[in-house]
Amino acid sequence: MNSNPSSTSFSGIITFRFAFLYFILFFNPLGYFSGIPVLEWLPQLVRLPFDALTFFLNDRLFHIKPVLNQFGGGSGDTSFGWAQQFTFLILSGLGALVWTIADPKSKSYPKLHYWLCILVRFTLAGVSFSYGILKVFAMQMHFPNMSQMATPLGDYLPMRFSWMFIGYSAPYQIFSGLAEVAVGLLLFWRKTALLGALLAVGVFANVVMLNYSYDIPVKIYSSNLLIASIFLVWQERNRLISFFIQNSPTVPSLLFEKAYSIKWQKATRIVKTAFFLFTFGFTLADTFSYYQDTKQQNTKVLEPIRPGMYHVELFVKNGDTIPESLADSLRWRDVIFDYNGQGSFSAQDSSFRMRYGRAYFSYQPDSLGSKLDWKISAFDRESLVSFAMQIPEDDRIILNGQKGVDSLYLVLKKLNRHFQITERQFHWISESNR
Incomplete structure (x- = not known):
């Protein structure tokens, strides 16, 4: 043609x-x-x-x-x-x-x-x-x-x-x-x-x-x-x-x-x-x-939650304190509260949305800051778990709730975790590979 x-x-x-x-x-x-x-x-x-x-x-x-x-x-x-x-x-x-x-x-x-x-x-x-x-x-x-x-x-x-x-x-x-x-x-x-x-x-x-x-x-x-x-x-x-x-x-x-x-x-x-x-x-x-x-929405903060990475200092399930162990894939090691009510934690839990080794959830605090609902998706009507929430210090959150037949008690400590990738570095002169 x-x-x-x-x-x-x-x-x-x-x-x-x-x-x-x-x-x-x-x-x-x-x-x-x-x-x-x-x-x-x-x-x-x-x-x-x-x-x-x-x-x-x-x-x-x-x-x-x-x-x-x-x-x-x-x-x-x-x-x-x-x-x-x-x-x-x-x-x-x-x-x-x-x-x-x-x-x-x-x-x-x-x-x-x-x-x-x-x-x-x-x-x-x-x-x-x-x-x-x-x-x-x-x-x-x-x-x-x-x-x-x-x-x-x-x-x-x-x-x-x-x-x-x-x-x-x-x-x-x-x-x-x-x-x-x-x-x-x-x-x-x-x-x-x-x-x-x-x-x-x-x-x-x-x-x-x-x-x-x-x-x-x-x-x-x-x-x-x-x-x-x-x-x-x-x-x-x-x-x-x-x-x-x-x-x-x-x-x-x-x-x-x-x-x-x-x-x-x-x-x-x-x-x-x-x-x-x-x-x-x-x-x-x-x-x-x-x-x-x-x-x-990616920059929206849901008060009183401070976005960041939290270490799970204490993890109590059904009254039993489970020590932290890298060999235990079920024990929560860290929880991330991201912007716009999105979060994840490092553990294997198929009841949540699993992606790349982390369990993802959507969270929503109440107007008084005393209750925290976790859902699989923000569009879900029912919560997967509802926590009673206490924030005794700016960098500490205590959660106590029921997930299905399991009771959960968590103490979260906010980490001063810095990811270098967020610096968006650029150098005209690089004396060596970094």
Whole structure:
């Protein structure tokens, strides 16, 4: 497919038909309505038959898992995600075959080609700008909290390690965000779309390598974004080869230039752009608001709890004082009260939310500062344990409560624990490796 395809080879037209169907299925043009409050149901309604087909094909053909997990809690690489990916590939292949049988004589589809490139271009622009603007304000990856800093490095999974690596350095996160924002802005303006597509290949290639190298569960989506970027660059391959390899003159691109003979049709370009900005604006506003609220909550202190790391000086369970021992994984050794009512303790307790060797909880003191409720999640109605709380000194907390059938009595001593990583050190001169 050339920049302004008038004819192409048989393999080229087959490839176009496959690509057209595949990108329509994967990027779902109706997804632009998802950010509009009145119409957010529309893209999901269209997805229902494809979801049903995905489950059907998994049962009859893929057998990825007996029961597909459709809701990954932030993971895009679920068993359902892979089954859906295979379903889209099969549908695109079969659709291209049927299309070829039904229309064997056509050698090109200039109008469909134009609109497909518009869909891919605007989708990449929206995704790049959305993720980029969050990074520019350092809101996507957060600085490691105290519970994370207290976790031994060897206990982390690579995905969490990479997330903290980026979140630690605001300048690096902002730098990567600016690159993604540049992709979005360049793709949005048709005269710079090729430059945006070239930059997108570099940006998304880096994202894909991070996802695959650190086992970040966005492999499917990021791979498709990279493929889409390459698709846009491929449309301009003749001009690129002439300029960069053959050192010969090349003509201006006509890929996104559509000639309109009727006056009212000229307004479609303005309508198209306005529609994209309108729908994209809703989605971006919701996303930005969510991450902004999250960032503000990360500095919220719940009085009278002083955030910090506390040593469990005394641990009494059902009347028995359990001495501290590194060999005892059930005895609590330290408790961290972080900001925004989040906390963790160093012990194995499956009744809490276990992550990387620590048990996580949400805490909420009452208005008098005499009671402290611990929940698995802040959204839970019932408390997992309710403590009567005393704070005889600024650096000491006494908790006495009932957890299930067990009574617990704890004396916590606040530690003056300093994590060097919080200093965000930078040195122009380093006389030795540190």
